[in-house]
């Protein structure tokens with residue numbers, strides 16, 4: 001009897017780690033890391049015309065800095081990663097929602113200033129940036145050094161690569177005026193240099209921006225739905241019409257037109273299940289060396 005019990009205990013002990021593995025795996029799905037840095041890569045030919053040298057872009061979105069201390073701490077992590085990893089420029093795609101308390105607002109703006117001292121920072125606005133402090137928010141961001149593009153485009157040279165950076169106003173807030181900063185696809189000069197597009201809501205691309213000349217678009221807004229149905233790419237809570245665009249990462253929307261979608265740095269109402277917040281380091285390769 002005693003030897004039988006000992007044998008059972010031995011079998012039980014050896015099975016425990018095997019039984020624990022699926023439990024740990026299920027827990028990882030239910031409680032994944034709440035914030036991740038994603039690395040994405042595009043070939044030189046993904047730009048039109050093709051990139052003349054390598055480019056490294058930090059893309060961060062949806063900070064929601066008025067949603068408590070966690071939001072400001074996440075921005076601090078983004079700035080620290082920018083300092084450690086480096087990038088040629090940063091693009092921020094809206095929903096800053098700067099804090100209302102003066103001390104926390106100053107702290108958030110100082111972090112954005114620090115990012116601007118590390119690299120050129122371009123940004124567009126999101127739907128949460130059109131509240132009562134709309135004008136003050138614009139002025140504060142610009143004072144911090146953020147080059148805000150609201151239906152505006154600028155030409156810049158980064159790593160000897162000429163780029164056009166265009167940013168549009170928010171789609172939900174009826175401030176989208178792409179005709180002010182983008183050219184039609186049919187205009188040959190529009191393709192004289194690659195155009196990077198900053199647009200908060202990716203729905204706007206499919207509904208309003210397909211006919212314009214741009215080569216890589218950067219968006220957020222969907223927050224990865226803050227909940228992803230396990231084993232699927234379905235985001236039932238994502239506030240967008242085209243649910244597939246809620247998937248964080250790269251989406252080829254048309255030949256030569258790629259969307260880089262971020263799940264956002266912050267949260268709305270603080271819930272994230274199986275859909276971590278993120279910031280993205282996008283590398284665009286230089287041309288292949290001739291042999």
Ligand SMILES: [Fe+2]
Pocket residue numbers: 062064095126128221222223264268
């Ligand atoms: Fe947002």
